[in-house]
Amino acid sequence: MPITAGMTLSAAAARDRAPAEKADYPPGLIPPTRRGRSQRTIGEVIVSLGFAGREAVERAVTTAKEEGRATGQVLVESGVMRHDQLARALAERFGVDYVDLSVFEIDTGAAHLIKGNVAKRYRAVPVGFMPDCSLLLAMADPSNVLTVDEMAMITGMKIRPAAASSEDITALIGRLGQLGDSVSELKDPDPEPPVPASDGAASDAPIVKLVHAIIAEAVEKGASDIHCKPGVDGMRVLFRVDGVLTAAATVAPEMTPGVVSRIKIMANLDIAERRVPQDGRLSVTLEGRRVDVRVATLPLVRGEGVVMRILDTGAVVRDLDSLGMHAHDRERFETAIAKPYGAVLVTGPTGSGKSTTVYSALGILNDGYRSILTIEDPVESQILGVDQMQVVPKAGVTFATGLRSMLRADPDVIMVGEIRDRETAEIAIHAALTGHLVLSTLHTRDAASAITRLIDMGVEPFMVAAAIDVVVAQRLARTLCTHCKRPATLPPELLAKHNLAGGSLFAPGGCIRCAGTGYHGRIGLYEVMPITDEIRTLALGRCSVDELQAAAVAHGMRTMRDDGIEKVRQGLTTLTEIARVSRSL
Numbered sequence: 190m191p192i193t194a195g196m197t198l199s200a201a202a203a204r205d206r207a208p209a210e211k212a213d214y215p216p217g218l219i220p221p222t223r224r225g226r227s228q229r230t231i232g233e234v235i236v237s238l239g240f241a242g243r244e245a246v247e248r249a250v251t252t253a254k255e256e257g258r259a260t261g262q263v264l265v266e267s268g269v270m271r272h273d274q275l276a277r278a279l280a281e282r283f284g285v286d287y288v289d290l291s292v293f294e295i296d297t298g299a300a301h302l303i304k305g306n307v308a309k310r311y312r313a314v315p316v317g318f319m320p321d322c323s324l325l326l327a328m329a330d331p332s333n334v335l336t337v338d339e340m341a342m343i344t345g346m347k348i349r350p351a352a353a354s355s356e357d358i359t360a361l362i363g364r365l366g367q368l369g370d371s372v373s374e375l376k377d378p379d380p381e382p383p384v385p386a387s388d389g390a391a392s393d394a395p396i397v398k399l400v401h402a403i404i405a406e407a408v409e410k411g412a413s414d415i416h417c418k419p420g421v422d423g424m425r426v427l428f429r430v431d432g433v434l435t436a437a438a439t440v441a442p443e444m445t446p447g448v449v450s451r452i453k454i455m456a457n458l459d460i461a462e463r464r465v466p467q468d469g470r471l472s473v474t475l476e477g478r479r480v481d482v483r484v485a486t487l488p489l490v491r492g493e494g495v496v497m498r499i500l501d502t503g504a505v506v507r508d509l510d511s512l513g514m515h516a517h518d519r520e521r522f523e524t525a526i527a528k529p530y531g532a533v534l535v536t537g538p539t540g541s542g543k544s545t546t547v548y549s550a551l552g553i554l555n556d557g558y559r560s561i562l563t564i565e566d567p568v569e570s571q572i573l574g575v576d577q578m579q580v581v582p583k584a585g586v587t588f589a590t591g592l593r594s595m596l597r598a599d600p601d602v603i604m605v606g607e608i609r610d611r612e613t614a615e616i617a618i619h620a621a622l623t624g625h626l627v628l629s630t631l632h633t634r635d636a637a638s639a640i641t642r643l644i645d646m647g648v649e650p651f652m653v654a655a656a657i658d659v660v661v662a663q664r665l666a667r668t669l670c671t672h673c674k675r676p677a678t679l680p681p682e683l684l685a686k687h688n689l690a691g692g693s694l695f696a697p698g699g700c701i702r703c704a705g706t707g708y709h710g711r712i713g714l715y716e717v718m719p720i721t722d723e724i725r726t727l728a729l730g731r732c733s734v735d736e737l738q739a740a741a742v743a744h745g746m747r748t749m750r751d752d753g754i755e756k757v758r759q760g761l762t763t764l765t766e767i768a769r770v771s772r773s774l
Contacts, residue, residue, distance in 0.1 A: 215317075217293030218286055218325075218351070219277075225284040232260055234282045240274045272354040273672070276329070280352035285331045288316060290357035291672060291700035299324060300361070302344045308362050311336045312355060319349055327353035327361075360702050363410050396447040399440070400455070401473070404482065404497070406437065408475050413499055413540065417452075419445060419492030431667045431711050432540060432770070435704070449486070449493045456484040464488055470567070483567060500569050509549050512542070513712035513761075515752060517745075518661075521717045525659035526550050526628070529601075532621035532657045534608075536633040542665045542713055543630040544569050547604060550628055551575060554602050562598060564591040565606035580606070588613040596620055605629040611647040618648055621656040635749070636662040636718035637737035640728050654725040660718045664749060664770040666762045667708035673698030674707065674760070683764075692758030712761060714749045714771060 214220060227234065232246040241249075241264055249263040256263075261278065264270040270278075273289065280287035299315040302324070308314045312329040313336050319325055324346040328336060331352040341348045403426055407415045412428035417440075424440040440448055450460045456469030467486045472479060483498040509519050525533050533550070535543045548570055555561060555574045566580035566588070578591050588605060589612040595603055596616075607630050608614045621627040633639045639660045643653045677696035684690045697707020718724075718741045727737055742748065753767035 214286075215294065217289040217291070219280070219289070220286055221281055221284045223284055227282050227284060229282065230260075231278060231282050235261070235264070235270070235274075235278045238274075238278055238281065240278060241269045245269050272356040276352045276354045276357075279331055283331050283352070286325070286349070286351040288325065288327050288351040288353045290316065290327060290353055290361055291702060293317070295361065295701075302346075303340065305362060307343065308358075311339065312358055313340065314358055314361055315340070315344065316351075316353075316361075321347075321349075323347040323349040325349050325351055327351055327358060329353065329355040329358055357701055360704070363406070363704075396444060396451050399444070400448055400451045403438065404473060404480075404499075405475060407497075407499060408480055408501070415495075415497040415499070417448070417495040417497075419489060419494055421491065424448065424492075430704075431706075431708060432665055433667070433706075435706075445492065449495055452484060452495050452497070453486065456482075458484070458486065463493055481567065500567055507545060507549055508552065509546075512546065512549060513756070514715050514717075515747065515755070518715050518717040518747060518752075521659060521719050522550070522661060523553065525719070526554060526626065528626065528658060530621060530624045530626055532618065532627045532629070533659050533661070534629055534631050534639050534657060535661045535663065536631045536636060536639045537663045538632060538634070540665070541663055542711075543663065544606070546661060546663060546713070547628050547630060548572065551602075551604060554626075559601040560599060561602040561604070562595045562600040563604035563606070564588055564595060565604070589616060592616045592620070596625075600625060602626045602628070607631070608643075608646075614643055614646050614648050615652075618643070618652050618656045622652065627656075633662070635734070635738065636660040636716050636746070637734045637741060638662075640724070640737055641731075641734050644728070644731060650729050650731060654720070654728040657720050659720065662716045662718070662749060664714045665711040666714055666753065666756070666766045666770045667706075668710045668712050668761050669695055669697055669763065670700060670703035670707055670709040672702050672709075673700035677763075679764075687754050687757070687764065689754065689758055693760040694757065695760045696763065708762075708766070712756060714753045714756070714767070716746060716749045716752065718746050719744070 229237075232250055235241050236243050236246055246260070246264070249260050249267065249269070253260045253263045261270070261275040265272055265275050277287050293316060296317040299317050302315050314327050315324050316327045317325040324340070324344055326337065326340055326348050328350050330336070331350045337348045337350055403415065407428050410428055410430055412430050414429040416427040416429070416434060418425045418427065422439070423442045424445040425436065426438040426440060427434045428437045453460045453467070453469070455471040458467045458469045465488060469484045471482050471484060473482070474480070478501070481500040483500060485496045487494040487496070509522070514522065525531065535546050537543050551561060551563070551572060555572060557574060561575045562578070563575060564578045564580060568577050568579050571577065578586070578595070580586055580588060580591065588607070588609065592603070592605060592613060593616060603620055603625050605613065605617050605627065608617060617627050617629055631639050631642060633642050639662075640653060640657070644650050674695040675698050677694045679689065679694060699705040699707050703709040721740070721744050723740050723744070724737060727740055749771050750767070753762070753771055756762050757764055757767060
């Protein structure tokens, strides 16, 4: 831009650095200091913005060169920076706008100019129209000119690139539900019977696409279950995300029977039988990752309902630190699983994360020097180095029969997916007494109840007292979204009641990253009860749950309520969430 007469050099530089007044920009859209690519490196930009110290950036640069990765990616993965800070730095580095999608008002008309699979492939979404008739494109990598050219060809519009957090872009794609076109990326590994004519015989029939898109979107959003509820106005589809059901879609009444039939065909169920419940399984491959789905149909008043449990067999086994187990509790738990024999039980209701905790223990034990055998229904995650067996009742493989066979296979560690009956309980307890380390789950409300539950099943009290080393009870509570949580002020009487004075208390906000809920992700609430001599004596005397609980607390056990209050004090969750999952406040 030429310098006009009477304009000083500093004034000209100021004009170049400010391409538009911030007042002209909508909320959430921030212009760069200077348009065009900067001569500074991304590391220098990050330091100048104050997002990281120079030493941390220099270490990241060295690591990035050694591993062939981007400096910003290394800083984010090491926890030095957030995704949104990296996007802000990239915007400054390449002289483009930065768009904060948690604040910016998304124009859905612009967002739907491209298909969902295109948005996922390029990690870019149109989010609005600018006054100069250009299309504002939120990009995870604003330096990718090929993406800009491709979007210009697809939309037929001039593209104005803007840097955005990759997390925000992924969340936006999921929120908009633009996954219908990703059906081409879904493949069923096993051949299926042909779809009936009523559902459309071609592989690209609308019903087939719809069912696959529902499963794909559920996996994309991290849902654990899909609920298909029939009604007068069609079938409501809900996803259970972080333990809470949220509406996902509504299927038109004329398409509802076809959707249910398609799911039943994929799960190898009888589509002609609509009067009795049925159970089945199906498997799909989504972006190279195998996902198993357990299907249950229910004959309801308004039609057949379907519930699908998503089992991501390729999920990474998490460590105990990431699960939220307190250091004191983790030490007790790890001490128990380090013993060569005995029983370790993890208890809680369905969906409380028991299997995840047991898998974490297997990850610690899986050192290559032990023979580890599991029997599960179903196998929720496949672990390299662990021999896993699936329960197949129709073939006569139950927990009891499988466990009996495993004892003849020279195992060091045995994992029983769930103790459901007396026979399985007795075999597991015998195994723990005869030189095997046994891990298993049980459905009880707290740790102390596990002792009385086994005795009520018919296991002799002296065997229970001798075999069990530790019982872990747990729940899963939603964690506050780190991007939108806000400071909270509670009444003094509530602070005193729960001993929260001096803590960092927060309340849920609501942004694009958490779909407006204020919560994102979950953390475990635990109580770890070692079986002391006093508890063994009480078990032999068939004492009540309250007496066992009191003895455990007297020996230093932190209850789930105490663990939950501590996590509220740390600003990780809220009292409302603790009360919802534990009912102990």
